[in-house]
Amino acid sequence: MLKETSMTRSGLNIQQSEYQTLFELVPCLITIQDREFRLIRYNHLFSDHFHPEHGAYCYQAYKNRNSRCEKCLVAMTFDDGKSHYGEESSTNVDGSVTYWIAYTSPLKNERDDIVAVMEVCLDITHRKQLEENLEKSERKYYSIFNNMPNPMFVLDIDTLMVLDCNESVTTVYGFTKEEIINKSFVELFPEDEKNSYGLKMRAYSSLNKVKQLKKDGKAIFVNIRIAPSEYPGQKVMLVTASDITQRLEVEQQLIQAGKMATLGEMATGIAHELNQPLSVIKTVSSFFIKKISSHEAIAESTLNDMLIKIDNNVDRASRIINHLRNFARKSEVIFAKVQVNEILERALAIFSQHLKIRGIEVVWNIENNLPVILADPDRLEQVFINLLVNARDAIEERWKHAEPVKGDKRIIIKTSREINNIKIEVCDTGTGIPKSILEKIFEPFFTTKDAGKGTGLGLSISYGIVKDFHGSIKAVSEENNGACFTITFPIQDSTDGKTNTAG
Ligand SMILES: Nc1ncnc2c1ncn2[C@@H]1O[C@H](COP(=O)(O)OP(=O)(O)O)[C@@H](O)[C@H]1O
Ligand SMILES: [Mg+2]
Structure with missing residues (x-):
């Protein structure tokens, strides 16, 4: 015990x-x-x-x-x-x-x-x-996020619902944060484009020159960049938009200024073009006046023939005027299915007389039945006219003092199909472009021409237009041996209605 x-x-x-x-x-x-x-x-x-x-x-x-x-x-x-x-x-x-x-x-x-x-x-x-440091760093990043001059959105990756956005969204779009959070990002696109942008947002990491609507209904143009990211506990898309509306407006004005300069260039050729139908009409009307004043009868068949001639030539004159009016018009950029051969012909139509007067021969080397591309026909016409004007200047400059023989002053226009592209070449027998400036010719305001003659805008505007339609433009040249400008555009895929790039 x-x-x-x-x-x-x-x-x-x-x-x-x-x-x-x-x-x-x-x-x-x-x-x-x-x-x-x-x-x-x-x-x-x-x-x-x-x-x-x-x-x-x-x-x-x-x-x-x-x-x-x-x-x-x-x-x-x-x-x-x-x-x-x-x-x-x-x-x-x-x-x-x-x-x-x-x-x-x-x-x-x-x-x-x-x-x-x-x-x-x-x-x-x-x-x-650690918590405090984390909070501090979160606050720091949040403040960077908020103070970024570009609008930024955090979107749900599946629904594209706005989970968060920074303060620049209000400055650019006019919506307050409360008005935009929990709404779908696609609501910012115009009604008829919401669906297609909903799909594109998921498929591409960047979308360019996209039209969106502000709270007051006014349109703005933005470049959108999309990056996948993590937001506490969920996968998201980080979307930044940069407002390029003003830049586009300036580009637009430059394009317009370029068009006006081209019209000025073409004035003599156009006058000549218009003179032809006018002289036909004048001849016919003089004939009538003469007959009537001498009380001579005019046979009905002659009357008919003459009136048809007048009618045709009035049509011809109004076609020229309409063409000019369309060319000079300020237009919204459109994307249409375009046959480049037709546009080249159109560009040359208002320019051929002008070249002929100067003894410049145009050689056509066109591949028929080319597939279509997506572009704005008026803008494309402007690109071709800019190249023709430059070719003309280079040829005139080279043969200013020399005695050209037949075939010396030539512009060669060639189109062909490559695997996924349409290729357009505009070559000339002008001065050529010295190596030292080849890099610079597409810069705005770069010109080697005398003041009053060159604006330095032709190629820079053309470059912008070609890029807009997902094409490329480059120049090859040897000094004193002419220049060749090559433009390529992706072929519009007829099966799905899309080119292979977005924006
Ligand atoms: N086909 C050509 N041949 C030689 N030089 C050219 C050609 N096209 C353009 N250039 C050069 O590029 C420069 C810029 O062209 P552009 O932008 O059209 O402006 P501009 O024609 O007003 O000078 C021209 O000044 C010229 O030096
Ligand atoms: Mg030019």
């Missing part, structure tokens, strides 16, 4: 010392407090950290206060007998702040009265600092 008791006691002793060790070694601060918040017991970690005096109070040790904290977890546990949890902070001797997570639980006697409360505190300062 005695032996048994002593064995139980030694067992209890072992257990107690184990608990004691645990109490001391647990990597958190443990205190046991009475109703006055006096520290009855605490572990090593606590005493190492706070060095409390004998009989010190919790609020003295932790916070160097003279009275209990307003919100006190220990007091709450004494009141309701339950465990409580919360975050605390205390200022250290060196002024730095330590953050804690605190848990309290009641300690009861055999009669179930709460005699003390145990508080366990865990130092979370490091985690807190």
Whole structure:
């Protein structure tokens, strides 16, 4: 019996010392407090950290206060007998702040009265600092996001719903953040283009010269860049839009100025063109006047023939005038299926007389039945006219002082089909382009011509137009040996109605 008791006691002793060790070694601060918040017991970690005096109070040790904290977890546990949890902070001797997570639980006697409360505190300062750093960096990136001059949207990758956007969206589109969040991004496109842009947004990483509508219904043009990204817990699209409306307006004005310059260039040729139908009409009407004044009868068949001649020539004159009117018109850019051979013929129609007067021969080397491309016929015509004007200038310059023989002054126009492209070449027997300036000729305002003659806009406008229709333009030349301009356009795929690039 005695032996048994002593064995139980030694067992209890072992257990107690184990608990004691645990109490001391647990990597958190443990205190046991009475109703006055006096520290009855605490572990090593606590005493190492706070060095409390004998009989010190919790609020003295932790916070160097003279009275209990307003919100006190220990007091709450004494009141309701339950465990409580919360975050605390205390200022250290060196002024730095330590953050804690605190848990309290009641300690009861055999009669179930709460005699003390145990508080366990865990130092979370490091985690807190990480959280603060994260918050700071989030704030920093958010402020960059917000202050970007270009509108930025965060879209749900499946629905294209706007999850977030920056403040520039309001400046550019006129919608407030509240008005745009939770709406689909495709709502910004014109009604009849919403579906197709919904598809393109998912298929391409960039869309150029896209028309969108502002809150007031006015159209703007933007370049859109799309990048996949992560937004807390979900895959998103990050979309930036740059407003290029003003730039396009300036380009538009330049194009218009270029057209006017070309019209000026063509004035003599056009006058000659118009003179032909006019002289036919004049001859016929003089004939009538003469007959009538001499009271001579006119045979009905002659009358008929003459009137048909007048009719045809009036038509011819109005065709020339309409062509000019169309060419000079300010027009919206359109994408139409275009047969390049037809446009080349049209460009040459208003220019051929002009070249003929100057003794310049045009050699046609056209591949028939070419597939169509997607472009704006009026703009394309302007590109070809610009190339013809330049070829004319180069030829005139080269043969200014020399005595050309037949065939020396030539413009060669060639079209052909490559695998996915249509190729157009406009070559001439002019001065050629010196190597040193070959790189510069497509720059706006670059000209080697005298003031008043060259504007330096022809090739830069042409370059912009060709690019708009996803084509390319380049020049090859040897000095004194003529120049060759090659333009390519992707063939419009008749099966799906799309070219292979977006925008
Ligand atoms: N066919 C050509 N032959 C020789 N030089 C050319 C030819 N086309 C263009 N150039 C050169 O490129 C320059 C820029 O052409 P462009 O942009 O049309 O402006 P501009 O004709 O008003 O000078 C010309 O001034 C000329 O030096
Ligand atoms: Mg030019």
